Amino acid sequence: MKPSPTTVSTPLPKHTRIAGTGSLLPARRVTNADLAAELAAKGIETSDDWIVERTGIRARHFADAGTTASDLAVGAARHAIEAAGLTPGDIDLIVLATSTPDMVFPSTACIVQQKLGIVGCPAFDLQAVCSGFVYALTVADSLIRTGTARRALVIGAEVFSRILDFNDRGTCVLFGDGAGAVVLEASDTPGLLATDLHADGRHVGILCVPGTVSGGQVLGDPLLKMDGQAVFRLAVGVLEQSARAALAKAGRVDADIDWLIPHQANLRIMQGTAKKLKLPLDKLIVTVDEHGNTSAASIPLALDHAVRSGRVQRGDTLMLEGVGGGFTWGAVLLDY
Numbered sequence: 001m002k003p004s005p006t007t008v009s010t011p012l013p014k015h016t017r018i019a020g021t022g023s024l025l026p027a028r029r030v031t032n033a034d035l036a037a038e039l040a041a042k043g044i045e046t047s048d049d050w051i052v053e054r055t056g057i058r059a060r061h062f063a064d065a066g067t068t069a070s071d072l073a074v075g076a077a078r079h080a081i082e083a084a085g086l087t088p089g090d091i092d093l094i095v096l097a098t099s100t101p102d103m104v105f106p107s108t109a110c111i112v113q114q115k116l117g118i119v120g121c122p123a124f125d126l127q128a129v130c131s132g133f134v135y136a137l138t139v140a141d142s143l144i145r146t147g148t149a150r151r152a153l154v155i156g157a158e159v160f161s162r163i164l165d166f167n168d169r170g171t172c173v174l175f176g177d178g179a180g181a182v183v184l185e186a187s188d189t190p191g192l193l194a195t196d197l198h199a200d201g202r203h204v205g206i207l208c209v210p211g212t213v214s215g216g217q218v219l220g221d222p223l224l225k226m227d228g229q230a231v232f233r234l235a236v237g238v239l240e241q242s243a244r245a246a247l248a249k250a251g252r253v254d255a256d257i258d259w260l261i262p263h264q265a266n267l268r269i270m271q272g273t274a275k276k277l278k279l280p281l282d283k284l285i286v287t288v289d290e291h292g293n294t295s296a297a298s299i300p301l302a303l304d305h306a307v308r309s310g311r312v313q314r315g316d317t318l319m320l321e322g323v324g325g326g327f328t329w330g331a332v333l334l335d336y
């Protein structure tokens with residue numbers, strides 16, 4: 001009689017950690033003065049003073065006409081994979097957050113997969129606008145801890161300049177293009193400590209691009225619309241709540257946070273959140289001054305800049321927070 005085969009099961013990983021970070025900005029840097037001059041030529045008034053005082057933004061990067069979200073994503077991904085000491089072939093999951101995909105379909109994640117020369121692993125886009133990266137990180141964490149993958153590429157990539165209305169001074173001065181990425185891997189020791197995600201579709205209309213394609217035509221308006229004050233009011237409240245929820249889930253307190261890395265939309269919102277969490281402002285990572293609001297790309301861009309500048313060190317506790325259209329919001333608390 002044959003012995004029955006022994007099943008050797010691999011235990012599921014208990015934890016995930018960030019193995020490497022990367023980012024890419026398009027080469028063209030546009031200052032507030034550059035943008036003010038462009039708008040003035042159309043009779044629209046704005047100024048460096050107004051933009052800096054209300055938002056903290058001094059410049060943003062805009063992609064040239066031939067550059068897509070996947071181009072930026074691939075650059076950021078390569079930097080993250082290299083920083084993790086890996087090669088593209090080691091990646092077994094791609095989750096890409098974007099609101100400005102290359103095509104209606106297939107997903108930008110599949111296009112990135114093809115450009116990186118990876119074959120066979122799951123790859124998909126995730127749409128949660130400016131909260132996209134914290135959503136994507138949470139989904140990748142879950143897929144690793146349930147055994148679907150071991151090394152995930154988590155990317156936020158945007159070419160928001162494509163959906164801006166350059167006749168609306170209330171929005172076109174706020175946004176920029178770019179991409180950021182991390183490699184998230186299975187780990188024996190904790191990295192991600194707690195996540196907290198939310199959405200409230202009652203606020204769909206306060207930040208949206210209310211257009212679509214149908215029968216070969218664009219239906220509705222394919223440019224960004226925002227009720228800035230409504231978004232501002234909601235953002236300030238939910239960012240504090242979500243950070244506190246993530247801390248509570250992990251059994252940590254405000255003072256455990258070494259670095260607050262919020263979605264980079266407006267310096268006043270970011271500083272308000274830091275104050276509510278009783279964090280000194282020098283624990284706040286700020287890149288909105290140079291990047292503008294890059295939506296799903298803003299958090300991984302800020303994280304990568306903080307890592308590469310040496311501010312964020314291995315072992316530091318980071319609070320990442322996103323908020324944006326949907327209305328969506330969320331937080332990820334992690335030991336880097």
Ligand code: UT7
Nearest residue numbers: 046047050054130169170173228229231232265266323324
């Ligand atoms: O990424 C998703 C999350 N997004 C956000 O978090 C954005 C949240 N909202 C904001 O950051 C702010 O609401 C804005 C920066 C968008 C606007 O700041 P605000 O202090 O709320 O200004 P406002 O919309 O109340 O406008 C004040 C004034 C208005 O003029 P009047 O009506 O007072 O005469 C605007 O027309 O500023 C005017 N204005 C401008 N002036 C010069 C609006 N945009 C401009 C501009 N340049 N670019």
